[in-house]
Structure formats: C-alpha cells, structure tokens
Amino acid sequence: MKKIFVWDLPLRLFHWALVILVSVSLYTGLTGGLTLMDYHMLSGYGILTLLVFRLAWGLFGTRYARFAAFVYSARTILRAARDLFHRSGEPYIGHNPLGSLSVLAFIVALLVQAGTGLFANDDIFTEGPLVHLVSDATSNQLTRIHRTNVWIIAVLIGLHLTAVTFYEAYKRQRLITPMITGKKIVAENTAATQDKGHRLLVATVLLALSAACVYGLINYV
Numbered sequence: 709m710k711k712i713f714v715w716d717l718p719l720r721l722f723h724w725a726l727v728i729l730v731s732v733s734l735y736t737g738l739t740g741g742l743t744l745m746d747y748h749m750l751s752g753y754g755i756l757t758l759l760v761f762r763l764a765w766g767l768f769g770t771r772y773a774r775f776a777a778f779v780y781s782a783r784t785i786l787r788a789a790r791d792l793f794h795r796s797g798e799p800y801i802g803h804n805p806l807g808s809l810s811v812l813a814f815i816v817a818l819l820v821q822a823g824t825g826l827f828a829n830d831d832i833f834t835e836g837p838l839v840h841l842v843s844d845a846t847s848n849q850l851t852r853i854h855r856t857n858v859w860i861i862a863v864l865i866g867l868h869l870t871a872v873t874f875y876e877a878y879k880r881q882r883l884i885t886p887m888i889t890g891k892k893i894v895a896e897n898t899a900a901t902q903d904k905g906h907r908l909l910v911a912t913v914l915l916a917l918s919a920a921c922v923y924g925l926i927n928y929v
Contacts, residue, residue, distance in 0.1 A: 714801055714892040716770040718911035722758055723887055729754045730818070730861070737858065745834045749825075753922055756822040759815065760918035761911075768910060772802035780805040795879055801894060810868055817861050824854040826926070837926040 729751045736748035766775040780788075788805035803811060827842050828851040829835035839847050875881045886892040 709893050710896050711891045711893055712801070713890055714772050715886055715890045716773055716911075717890065717908065718765060718915075719769065719773045720887055720890060722762055722765070726755065726758050726818075729758065730865075733821075734858070734862070742833055745830070749834070749836075752822055752825045753926060755818060756826075757915075757919050757922045759819055759822060760921060761915050762815065764914045764918065765911065768914065770907060778803035778805075778808035778811065780808055785809065793878075801892065807871070810864070810871065814861075814864055814868070817857060817864055821854060821857050821861060824850040824857065827851075828854045838929060841929070 732751040733748055733755060736744040736751065765773055768774075771777055785805040792806070800807075826836040826838040827847050829839055829847050830851070835847075842850070872883050875883050882893065
C-alpha cells in the first residue's frame with residue numbers, strides 16, 4: 709500500500725466550511741427568530757459563495773477536484789451499485805461512481821436552496837435581497853420550494869453520513885481522514901498522477917471573485 713495526494717487544500721477547506729455553514733443554515737432556518745434569521749441569511753450568502761467557487765474549481769482545480777474526474781457513464785454507475793456490498797471492488801482514487809452522484813446531488817440541491825432563498829420571504833420581517841425583482845406570487849412559490857427543498861437536503865445529508873459510515877465500517881475504506889489530510893491509501897500498483905502543489909493562488913483568486921459576484925448580486929441587483 710502507498711499514500712498518494714488526492715484532495716487539494718482548497719477542496720478540503722470548501723468541504724468543511726460547507727459543513728459548518730449548512731449546519732448553521734439548517735439550525736437558524738428551522739429555529740427562526742429575527743436575530744437567527746440574520747445569521748441564516750449570512751450563512752446562505754456564504755454557501756452561495758462556496759458553491760460558485762466549487763463550480764469554478766471543478767473546471768480549474770487539481771485533477772481529482774475537477775468534474776471531469778468523477779463524471780461516470782451509466783454502465784459504470786450501475787456496476788458500482790451492483791458491487792456495493794462487496795468488500796473488495798474496483799478501486800477509485802477520487803470519488804467513486806456513487807459518491808460522484810452524491811456530490812452532484814448536493815451541489816444542485818444547495819444551489820436551489822441558496823437561489824430560492826434570494827427571492828423568499830416569511831411574511832413577517834425577513835425577505836431575500838432579490839425579492840423586489842419578482843411578484844408576490846412568484847416570491848411565495850419560491851418560498852415554498854425553499855421550505856420543501858430543505859428536507860431534500862436533510863435526506864441527502866442522512867444518506868451521505870450513512871454512506872461514510874458504511875464505507876468506513878464495512879468496506880474498510882477511509883473517507884474522513886483523506887478529507888482532512890488530503891492523502892489516500894491505495895494499492896502499490898495503483899496508477900495515479902499526483903498534482904504538484906495546491907494552486908493556492910488560483911483558488912484564492914477564484915474565491916475572491918466568487919465572493920465579489922455574490923456581494924454584487926445581493927447589494928446592487
């Protein structure tokens with residue numbers, strides 16, 4: 709066995725920052741209250757910034773962070789589902805086929821949640837920064853989607869935690885540690901191309917641009 713560098717630092721920071729902000733958004737959104745809703749909106753802006761960054765990093769990031777590295781064919785996904793309960797199976801350095809579906813589902817669900825939140829209202833004291841761009845009926849419809857989609861996100865979180873536990877306990881594949889250290893243990897004969905460095909400057913620029921886009925969207929549109 710050998711260790712290879714898989715998850716770059718920007719991707720790992722994105723992952724754990726998203727965990728924190730989604731937790732804050734779920735708590736504040738479900739609890740309610742004027743003060744908590746202020747934090748809810750701020751965490752929503754943070755999530756939207758991270759998602760814009762992730763989309764850019766999926767194009768310009770290191771090898772295993774790019775979308776091209778974990779978009780699999782339907783046949784490959786079905787084969788992975790069939791072999792799910794086999795302890796030994798085809799090794800995947802980055803996201804495995806089922807894991808890639810989870811990532812894509814999370815991105816879509818969170819984009820829907822953050823996007824609808826910009827136009828949502830609670831009919832009391834909180835409304836999204838772009839609510840003035842749509843009619844009351846449209847805002848109410850988007851609010852209903854926002855409130856319903858949160859349960860889809862909750863289901864995805866539950867499935868994700870179950871899958872991580874399953875892979876860690878049953879298949880003996882470490883998923884948590886690599887997302888902390890960036891390194892993954894693979895078979896000695898596994899072929900892999902390791903990226904040199906973390907491209908921190910590129911990631912910093914992309915994150916700054918993402919934050920600027922979200923700031924401009926909520927303040928000047």
